[in-house]
Amino acid sequence: MSVMVSEKKIGREYVTADEDTIATQMVNEFEAQVTRMYKDKKMLRQVHTKMHGCVKASFAVEPNLPDDFKVGVFAGAPRKYNAWVRFSNGNTETQKDKKKDIRGIAIKLLGVPGEKILNDEHFLETQDFLLMSSETFFAKTIKELNTLLAAFTSASKIKFLLYLLNPLHLPTLMRVKKIACDNPLNIPYWSTQPYQFGTVDQAVKYHLRPSPDNKIVVENTTDYNYLRYNLAQTLYDNEAKFDFYVQFQTDAEAMPIEDPTVPWTSQYIKLATLTVYAQVFDSNAQIEFGDNLSFNPWHTLPAHRPLGSFNRVRKRVYEVMSKFRHDKNKLPVIEPKDSPDFLKDIVHPFHKNSIDQQVPSKKILQTAAEVIVNCSKEKAYLYISSNKELPNWLLKAGPVYGVINVKSLQADYKKVGDKRWIERGDGGKLEEELISVHRFSHYAYQITKFSDFFRKLTDKAFGQMWFDTVDDQTRISWVYTFTYKNVFAKLFLKLFLSLFLKKYLQNGLNNAKAYLED
Ligand code: HEM
DSSP: OOOOOOOOOTTOOOOOTTHHHHHHHHHHHHHHHHHHHTTTSOOOOSSSOOEEEEEEEEEEEOTTOOGGGOOGGGOSSOOEEEEEEEEEEOOSSOOOTTSOBOEEEEEEEOSOOSOOSSGGGTTOOOEEEEEESSSSOSOSSHHHHHHHHHHHSOSOHHHHHHHHHOGGGHHHHHHOOOBOOSOTTSSOEEOOSOEEESEEEEEEEEEEEEOTTOOOOOOOSSSTTHHHHHHHHHHHHOOEEEEEEEEEOOOTTTSOSSOTTSOOOSOEEEEEEEEEOSOOOOSHHHHHHHHHOOOOTTSSOGGGOBOSHHHHHHHHHHHHHHHHHHHHTTOOOOOOOOOTTTTTTOOOOOOOOOGGGSOOOSSEEEEEEEEEESSOHHHHHHHHTOTTTHHHHSOOBTTBOOEEEEEEEETTSOSTTOEEEEEETTSOEEEEEEEEEETTTEEEEEEEEESSTHHHHOSOEEEEEEEEEETTEEEEEEEEEEEOSSHHHHHHHHHHIIIIIHHHHHHHHHHHHHHHHO
């Protein structure tokens, strides 16, 4: 009687002949594509281009791990590493967050001792983990991926269409799992590809799962960049935790190394906790820092060596593509270092606003205006929020009089609770109080005192200012919200908002733009 014996071994790779050729083809296609896309602009990544935030975190190894798990970064006394974490959308072109997409998380541990794999980087102290929002990868083989990429990165629309029309490609396309997302802190991630775990006869996949105890803020699901906004709103007051798991390859046939479309079914074992600190991260400088980083699964200790054909091809692709974009941008490729100052700007806890200080979402009328300004977010924020500048840009439009005088009543109108009096050209006065301040990104105020007719119509009105980076420029959005006292007030305010107030806000922002770009 003959017994079927599995040929495949746990942790073993099975290299195919054409991987080098495919890696070269991919690099050529990617370079051609980003060269076309970023002719006169700063070059961004070929994929995972749109960053929601590059944030500070800690990666704390579980205490009391059994000795078998104490390999690589998990070895020795349980350590807590400082880490950078970059959240992204997978798509090549930046697009609105509402569009379904693959979402990415890239983690870079700092201060990791020990020799690393990459030739030029043996003595750098970073260890990267790259994960995405689906459990499995959409391509079965690297050849299959290359055929797809050749069509999707090509300048020729015909090549792209021919790919889509070929029914043989349907299984690959069906496996692409794009998801909707309301906050990048709110979804699980997987490595999809395997990694060595300590010795060559052990392999794992990685998985990150958000802690159910996180307080996640979802205030906006319509803005072009709402994921950054919700991330910022969450981290302003709260930290967010993810559990980091490994899943061992326990059957070399049923859990293959070389086919990432097959989910592994072994149990998840928690090895660490990733804690994203409460912080303010969305300054232009930090966005630029995140854009200039290079994440690469091969930034690693040999104990976590990437395995499988996709990872082998990624070795060439990530190194070359990072260098290519840094060269084009005339920037050096630099790995960040750990420092005792890493957490210096993480101040905690931030103040919390009580619920009644939030802008209501019911029984209200709203109008909004928006402008794109060619200056930094910081400059736009400081100008718009300044008491001194307000009379210079908020001018009469139609029957609505402009601001002629502003007086601080309490402090200097920078913190929650600060108040100011505003006087308009027709003598009308109103008192504004700051109810939410996320410096350089957003502030909101409430108006509880009107000297004129408006006090008969409303108990409270609200203004919200958003500052957002779009294609190197700053978008300023101004949303005005009125509560109404009765049906008559509702009717009147509805007409007032649509006929006059919208134009007044827009006119003001247009004036501000002229000043800011001068
Ligand atoms: C052969 C397959 C793959 C190819 C060719 C590929 C290609 C790339 C490229 C060219 C970049 C931009 C690198 C740079 O300019 O610095 C990138 C970034 C990224 N990739 Fe992949 N990738 C592959 C598979 C994967 C897999 C399996 C995952 C995760 C499960 C992943 C997650 C990411 C993430 C999260 C980023 C963004 C890193 C950052 O935030 O800087 N990729 N990939």
